[in-house]
Amino acid sequence: MRAAYIERFGGPDSIRYGALPVPAIGPREVLVSAEAMAVNHVDRFVRSAAYRTPVTFPFVIGRDLVGTITAVGADVTQFGTGDRVWCNSLGYAGRQGSFSEYVGVPEDRAYPLPDGIDPVEAVSVLHTLATAYLGLCREGSIATGDTVFIGGAGGGVGSSAVQLAAERGARVLASAAPDDFEWVRSCGADEVFDYHNDAIADLLHERNPSGFDLYWDCSGHHDFVHTIPLMAMRGCIIVAAGLSSADPVPTGALYTHDLSLRGFAISNASVEDLRAAAEFINTSFRTRGVNTRIGRILPLKDAAEAHRLLETESTRALGGKIVIRP
Structure with a gap:
């Protein structure tokens, strides 16, 4: 698969785009084919080591994603292949990030994407x-x-x-x-x-x-x-x-x-805290849709440029969130 990753901490120029093995999922994980990812300030803090958290190199950057499950672990009970899901807690605390074509997601950090919700709009507000x-x-x-x-x-x-x-x-x-x-x-x-x-x-x-x-x-x-x-x-x-x-x-x-x-x-939020937030988010999606501003949509190969823009441009100058599509 193709991924955006780092092999050392540093600036946006430390981000590489290339081939990595598809993640081998555990019994309580799902494999997600990513449709959209968002760029957050905390992503650049982790990338630069300003925010200290355990990582394993090569380290796939990114936190949020929306995608479709292509495989499930043996002990997964909440999801099946073909389900569309989202996650907003990857890329820190030892977990690899979301900026890749396929992403391994713990079952308890995956949430169903309500029907009719656009993945680009959704991913822009998850964090x-x-x-x-x-x-x-x-x-x-x-x-x-x-x-x-x-x-x-x-x-x-x-x-x-x-x-x-x-x-x-x-x-x-x-x-x-x-x-x-x-x-x-x-x-x-x-x-x-x-x-x-x-x-x-x-x-x-x-x-x-x-x-x-x-x-x-x-x-x-x-x-x-x-x-x-x-x-x-x-x-x-x-x-x-x-x-x-x-x-x-x-x-x-x-x-x-x-x-x-x-x-x-x-x-630092617990799985329980994140689940409560996810229930609120999905209720909001179902009742009022997604209220968002999207400034740029870039391909995964331009992840380094996305981080550079986030560091040098204001949200107002960008016009809203930067979203990545593989």
Whole structure:
């Protein structure tokens, strides 16, 4: 089979495209013929060793895929050949990635793709919707009537978080670049602010003087000195981006207002957490379809170019998610 893989950690130029053996699946695995894969920032963190996780070289990159099962292990009970499935937890913790024509997937990390869902559209939101679900529901315990702020709402995780928060009955204030205002409003934001505005903290306080129940800047640009005073009593600040950040935290205000600062990486999610997120995602697919923006669709042989684009171009410049097709 053809695959995109690395033989050492490094930049996008470390990615090779060539022939590797088709994976030999175990008794609780399925072999999937890949139809579409997505490019995520965490993929480049693993590729460059910025995010440390066990890998075996040659290491196939990538996390997400949609495809069709061509073989099942002897002990698989949930799937059969011909079933269309998706997965969003490959390429780390010792598992090979998804950027190949055939992919071995553990049965408990594969989920059925609902009928009528386009594989390219679906794969573009698997990682972001799961991250949004775990951040808002598991970490933030979002509830109807909450007031939520989502920063960097024009990006994949940000726009997914806006959609989920709005669906859960929250009032959603968000920040984005002006070119993304219409997109963020279409995702369900009640108000959108320009994140370039140096006075955004003052604007947020003016528009929501009672404080936020939940605050999540998905862009990874944290400013806790100005963020914490915007919070309601017992509010929650979520941190799930900004790998190299080292921002000061005014801890006094945390304990005097019963605030929580919750950091999480979806790579640490349990199989049970991911299954709960998958149930939410599939329900969303069945009820409202896929709300997404796709910027580029590239062939598997251009995986290195896809990583280069992700490192050098903004989501706004790309126009949305980069999707790979074998």
